Amino acid sequence: MLTLRSVTKRYSTLTALDGVSLDIAPGEFFGLLGPNGAGKSTLMSLAAGLRSPDSGEVLLADGALSKANLTARHTLGLVPQTIALYTDLTAEQNLRIFGQLYGLGGRDLQTRIDEALESVQLADRRHSVVQTFSGGMQRRLNLVASLLHRPKLLLCDEPTVGIDPQSRNAIFDFLEKRNREGLTIIYSTHYMEEAERLCSRIGIIDHGKILALGSLDELLTQLPFEDEIVFPETPVTATFSAQLSAHGQLDTVDGRHRFRPRPGYPLSVFFATAEQSGIATRLFEIQRPSLEAVFLHLTGRKLRD
Ligand SMILES: Nc1ncnc2c1ncn2[C@@H]1O[C@H](COP(=O)(O)OP(=O)(O)OP(=O)(O)O)[C@@H](O)[C@H]1O
Ligand SMILES: [Mg+2]
CATH class of the missing domain: 3.30.70 (Alpha-Beta Plaits)
Structure with a gap:
């Protein structure tokens, strides 16, 4: 679904990603676990085609990912770490704008908006402006906004930071359901409990390098002790x-x-x-x-x- 080959990304003298190679298979729920500054968001922006690597390759569904390759970009959705919503517009108006960005409109878009709001328990707040929403509600809206065009791959960059446990669980349940239905998910977090609960495979990233990669059990066997x-x-x-x-x-x-x-x-x-x-x-x-x-x-x- 997504392949990174020896990807390096620098911001002037700082190497944010350092020779990262990664292969994400269709249907995976992949966790990218690492502390602040590890390179998670940088990897997400490269995977989304928003930035280009200084060296190495990012391939999406067997095709090169570039700013010009719109077909490739339509097969993915990005939930950015910083909430990207128009706070002076309503929930429904926000979703309409996101849908229109992907060329959707008419009754089809309305149906998708209704389903999206319903799926994250925001249907009754559809006409409220986003600035009246709690952090958790904004996160849930931010999440479904990236799914309106029905991508096959969802990149979730720390989608639960700073929210209440109820919204967090709603997001977990939502993502687990969508993954069961076939959505491939890459989920970055610095909460190990989230990676343990959600992800079938986890990459531990630090200082721009993937230090270990595998299922939770495989990672645990790297320890020199068991219990x-x-x-x-x-x-x-x-x-x-x-x-x-x-x-x-x-x-x-x-x-x-x-x-x-x-x-x-x-x-x-x-x-x-x-x-x-x-x-x-x-x-x-x-x-x-x-x-x-x-x-x-x-x-x-x-x-x-
Ligand atoms: N636009 C930028 N210009 C310069 N340096 C940047 C830029 N974006 C990120 N960096 C630096 O690159 C490194 C990796 O940053 P990145 O945002 O990818 O980490 P992260 O794992 O997402 O961290 P966090 O958990 O805090 O979101 C950090 O040292 C950061 O300061
Ligand atoms: Mg980040």
Whole structure:
């Protein structure tokens, strides 16, 4: 559907994308996970044909993507990170303008507008001006505005930043449904929970480079440990936890120990030793490591500041 081949993009001396290669298959829900300044929006603008790479190639559905190639550009929709709506116009007027930009009109456009407003629970606010909308409502309208022309590929650049949980869930449900119906989605975020929940494949991006690429399970196998065991720091656990450093990595934060056993260290030994130390099993919580751990492992930094 979309291919990037060794794409590099510079803003004067700053290299925002550094030799990025990526292949997005039809029907994928692909997550682009990275911190501020990683290059996510730059990648989105190249994928949308709004900018050209300094070197490398961006190919869309087997054709070169360029400003002149309108057919290619009509097969995609971009939900920009900054809300792009006319705030002094109503929801319906906004959608009409976006539809007309793609050459739509008449009854067909009206039907699409009705469906779009309905699909994100904004039908009853169709005649309200956008500046009276909450952040979440604006995000939902921004989202459907990019879908009126029924693109096959949707580029969503951090579409849930700064919104309430209800709007966020509405956007998740909407995107998951559209993806099930066949829409290919590239979704950038710096929330690992979003990437974990939504995306069948995730690329971790930092300083303009894709550091790792795969399904959540594949990314987790890059870690040198499998499970994390969390338990409270108490006088009873002190001696026991002191012995653990020999068998893996132990961090203690906010009164909680987090132990990442070295591969091959059997959990049965862990629990037997704990029992001998008189620690109740119910104090232990086994957690699957998260994408945050993968990011930390790859970069030495936390995803969020
Ligand atoms: N128009 C521009 N001119 C100069 N530098 C830019 C421009 N756009 C982005 N950059 C720089 O390029 C790098 C990548 O920026 P980009 O916006 O792609 O990151 P991002 O991952 O989208 O970040 P965020 O999560 O903050 O949106 C950053 O260092 C940024 O400062
Ligand atoms: Mg961005």
